[in-house]
Each structure stands twice: as structure tokens, then as C-alpha cells.
Amino acid sequence: MKNRKQNYFTKWNMFLLVMFLCVSVYGQKKFSSIIPRKEVKELIYKIVDADTLKMELYFPDNLKKNKKYPTIVFYYGGGWNGGTVDQFRDQAGYFASRGMVTVLVDYRVKSRHGSTPYESVKDAKSAVRYLKVHAKELHIDKKKMVASGGSAGGHLAAAVALLPGVNESTDDVLINTKVSALVLYNSVVDNGPGPGGFQHERMGEAYLTISPIHNIKKGAPPTMFILGDKDHLIPVSVAYDYKGRMDAVGSRCEVLIYEGQGHGFFNKRVDTDEYYMITTREVDKFLSSLGYIKGEPKL
Template identity: 50%
Template sequence: MYRNLILLLLISIAAYTNGNSQDRILYKEVDTTKLFMEVYQPGNIDPAKKYPAIVFFFGGGWVEGSMKQFEPQAKYFSQRGMICFLVDYRIRNKHQTSPFESLKDAKSAIRFIREYANRFHIDTSKIVASGGSAGGHLAAATALIVDYNESTDNLSISCVPNALALFNPVIDNGPGGYGYERIGKAYQAFSPMHNIKKGAPPTILFLGTNDNLIPVQTAKNYQGAMEKVNSRCELHLYEGQPHGFFNYKNFEYYKKTVSKFDEFLQSLGFIEQKEQLKIE
């Protein structure tokens, strides 16, 4: 099985390096489950250069969802000179799995991208993890959570991203927080809020003030905890907006959040400080 996986990886990466703007790549195989990621790259890749990357994780409560959720964002930021990945991972409705398997897959995805960074022309010091809702949890957890690693992963390869962009993220899984009924006492090792530590990556967090799942105070508490360990955390609140307000179908707020995301990446030196592209 392992040999077959490596063969498929090499075939997929070979297709990618032939200059396709978007490709589907197998990154993990667990029993009979194959997990893929879609890759969006700038139009004209210079093989001599290294590019920053964004890894997107879709939302859906670790139960449902589509890797296509962040396709508009991936298309935009690939035009801004980034390699973007839309990652599939195990979810309950499709794979009969728990949130713990979802996190294992998220970590595996970032390790895969780091392992093949040269093939993807990626600067491994400029990898951003991003996601919405439960996908936001996964992005934050790759940076903060030590446990829940796949037994087949090469743990010498870091799964910790260099920055985070979180869209109404599930960041508190403790008592009273989202998902506690499924996580239980494991929240202490699973909840990003309970594992913020020195060296946490710079973070931008987007939240609507009418979110019925993530209280504004939770986001403010997260920002405060980040600041206590001297880590940057920008919190952007959008008055009256509900959960999922940032999605493309809500175009006004899709544009606003993409624009702030762009500014954040400029401030980190991940993309050029120039006039933003038209957001469409």
C-alpha cells in the first residue's frame, strides 16, 4: 500500500510540475480512504524562485463540507503569487470518523506540503494555514496542538505553519465551547484556546458579531491569550454578520475579508506591497 501511495504521489507531482494552473494530488491514504488536495499556482511559475503558500481547510463541524469552499480565495491569492492548496480530510458523514481523525489529516497535509516543498516551489518559511469554522480549528490546531499525529507521518517534518488566517474558527472546545459534547475531556489537548503558547504564529481572525456558534467574547479571549505570549493576533469583527459570512455567496464580505487577508500577508512580507488585484 505504501509503495502504491508513493507511486501515485510521484505521478501527481509530475503532472503538477508540467505547469498546470490547478491539479488534484493524492496526499494521504488510510486503509481504503484516499485523500486529495487541489493546488492553485500563479500563471507563470519561475522554477528558480520559492513562493509563499496557503493551505485551506473547509468548514462543516468535522461532519460535512467541501474542499471547494475556499476556491475563490485560492484563485485570488494564486494570482497574488502564492501556491494555494484546498485540502480534503476525513469527516463523519463521509468517513464515519471523529474530529480527531480530521486533525490528523490536517497535520499530514502540511507535512506533505513541506516534504515536497521543492517540487511545489514553496518557501517553507512562508506557509499559511487557513480555514473556516471547524476548518479554522484545524488550521489553528496544526500550529498549537502537539498530539493527534498519524502513526505513518514523518514527525521530523513540522506541521506548524508560519501564519494563520482564521474565519469564524472553532477555537474553544472546552466546556461551553463548540464540539465539547464530542471532544469531552480531551479538549485540554485538542482545543486551540487551551494550548496557546509562546511562539504561536501571527494570526488574523475574522468573525461576525451575530455568529450563533462562536461568541465575540471567545474571539476576544483568544486575542488576549495570544497577546499574553507576545504573539500577534488581529481580530476583525463584522457588525451583524452571521456564521459563514465570509463565503463567496456573500460577496460584499468575501471582498472585505480577502482584502484584509491580503493586507495581513503584505505586513508579514509574504506577498508584495502593491495595489491589490480586483477581487472578483
């Protein structure tokens, strides 16, 4: 009887192992079909104070030699203190599969460079200038450039589009950093003294020069603002304040609020990809509405 039980449990364990392997293989195939594995091109876009700053680029399949492609530039979050380009690597792979040049930008942060948010903004703007200068060789359509990011990275995306100042002294400021669209994930956009202002004290008296919401003017690019209603850092009211100011100058702004979701809910996770997929699909639809990508979303 004991041997029969052991045989039963051995067979059951083998069955579970086989099922696990099958699910794992299926999951890998499903994952790879959504996020293609693409070759990364790494470039140095800036050397400042002995710091070498790099960006990583993905290109669409079957890249045509003389063709320009819509481009989306991602800035990771981390409170201007830390973070890595890995945060948006999956989104970058996806949108490259949709026919865009995608860029992951590294920049100075406090933990690695002893820098302030002002240096982060300078780097973000330097990166856009670099891409514009090298647009031809990188197959970039300068008229279809999107800046995107999460949290402090979203602040940088909004900064390159909206801030007239905060530039690196060595940059050619005749090359503007305006982009044609913004995709903001639970982004810091208000650095003012009010209840929605983020780290106002850290910005100091010059906060008006670095706070995106205080620099929205006519011609601000169409924007998608993604936020969870349980975000402990960015109040929902800030997103609607941003939209109100955009409406006032005649610029398009879509606000998507996700019930029960907190800060960073859009990131790809080990336990579930649900909100990564939902938000990526919404961004796909937004970019399609601008004419930057075509066809049905692959998600």
C-alpha cells in the first residue's frame, strides 16, 4: 500500500512538473510575441563633469536606409535620486515593434552623481538635442518625436517640451527641445508650494523655472496623462489641473485615471502584466490617433 501511494505521488509530481514547463514555454512564447527581442544600439550623448551619459536605441524591423521614423524617448523614474533605463525597456521593445525608433535615456541622479533635479533636466534636454542633431543617421523624424517617462522621468519628459530655461551651458540652445507629443506616467508636473506641489523645498526659489505645470503655454504638445487614484505621491487633482491648463491654451490632454492603483502600477511585474498591457494599449491608441503608428495594437 505504501509503495502504491509513493508511485501515485511520484506520478502526480511528474504531471505537475510537465504542466509547469508547458505553461512556462507558452508564457515565454506569448511574452516574446509582445516584446520582441531587439538589438540595442548604445550611444554616448554627453560627457559632463567626467560623467559619461548614454542612451540606448531600438529600431523597427526591416529598417529602410533613407526613411525617417516616429520616435519615442523614455526617461525612467526614481525621484531624481536613482533608477535605471530598464524601467521602460518593455515599452521600448513594444513600440519598436510598432514601427517607431525608441530611446532609453540615462541621466544624472543624486545617488550616482550627487546631482540635483536641475542637472537631470539639463541632461534630458541635452539628449533630445543630440537626437535632433543626429536625426538623419538615426532615422528619426524630428516632426514626430514623443517624450515619455514615469514619475520624476515624466517630469523630465514634460520639461523638455515645456521649459524654456534650465539648459546645459555647453548646449546649443538654438536647437530647441520641443517635442510633438507627451506620454506621462504618474508624472511629477507641479513643483509649486501648493498641496499638489512635489518636493517644492528641493527646487528652491527658482521652482517656476523647473515646474512644468507653471510653463504650459499656447502650442503645448498633445499629452496623455496616466495615473492611479491611489497614488501616494501624485494627487489626481494635479492631473486634472494640468488638463485644465492645457485646455485653456487650446492643447489636447487626455487624463486616464485607474481605480485602486498606486504609484508605478503600469510597470511590468512578475506576478501580472495586466496594467502594463492595459496602459501600453492606451498609449498605442493615443499615438495612432496622432498618425505616428498604424494598424491594430499588438497587445
